[in-house]
Amino acid sequence: MVEKFRGKEVSLRPVFDQDMDDFVRFMNDFEASLFTGSMPGLYTADDERDYFKKSEDKRQFAVDYQGEVIGLVELFDIDLVNRRAVLGIMIGQGEARSRGLGYDIINLVLDYGFYLLNLHSISLTCFTFNHRAQALYKKCGFQEIGRWRQSRYLAGDYYDTLYMDILKEDHKPYLIYQEIQETIGKYKK
Template sequence: MIDLSALRDNPTLAGSRVNLVPLSAAHADDFFESTRDDEIRRLTGTHRRPDYDEVCDWCATRADQFDRLDLAIIEEPGGRFVGELALTEVDADNESAAYRIALSAIEFTGQGLGKEATRLVLDYAFNHIRLHRVWLSVYAFNMRAIAVYRSCGFSVEGRMRDALLWDGRRHDALVMAVLESDFRRAAAD
């Protein structure tokens, strides 16, 4: 049985290089800037650029959402906002949830920050929320993200053909998932 109250706890999760803190209005300016990075938009398949007020409203209301968990990724030391992540589509009956993560700029990729953030949130998902399965979709061209997800225990479960149309080209998306036992094995390695 999962613990839905763990979604309402607005936890702070501490790692060695990143802390995950509840996404809030304090992150709106940095979050807005991340929506302007063309490469991040391509990697996440985000066509639409939200306006500043939309981003402010989004960030300000995250703590009021009790069916999901939205966290800002803060680099340590220094306290820079480097992205955000979320557990969404929580399915209590099947003990599963969807996961998404976006770093805020290409300069933050390849440093292990996303990997540490993913491991922290998966640990929380499996040990506190008590989920059994966490899944995601990732575009097949995003090889760096796929490698990170694999290192955290995710396996490819399927392919959504031509899921993204970007600059006139179609791209597949992979569906990946990690079970609690997969995560524990990957964490032990």
């Protein structure tokens, strides 16, 4: 198995062509797509390949848990001049949700963004009906910075979209940061 970054429970690795079937399944899963805001769409393997080909301003990782792809995490709309990006995460495999894996995934990506891409700010959006995600983001250090009131209409009700961000100074270094420091330390001697 190829892995780029190893967390406490998950690994992040490049996305490969053979992952497309998993991603098509995830994007067409009702619950997974509801939380990403893409629920009304129907997705094919070609749609997913096209999405991954458009990667000039994003970094995408397949999330591996116990040898199986369970989702995707990405930094997109990367602006290296202003040192900011947007975080997106999807745990597509239903059995992998609500296991505490999101904390590991998000902190790995924050380390990657802050200590390898040298970003200053990472933001995200979240629907107000997704209380688990809001709690996770706050646990990872994100703060609410605004909301778009009644911006999402689902099943007869309107929901707000929350805007959250985290600055590099608010992030406690995680495992990638430690690995960088250890590797550099080997060569300083």
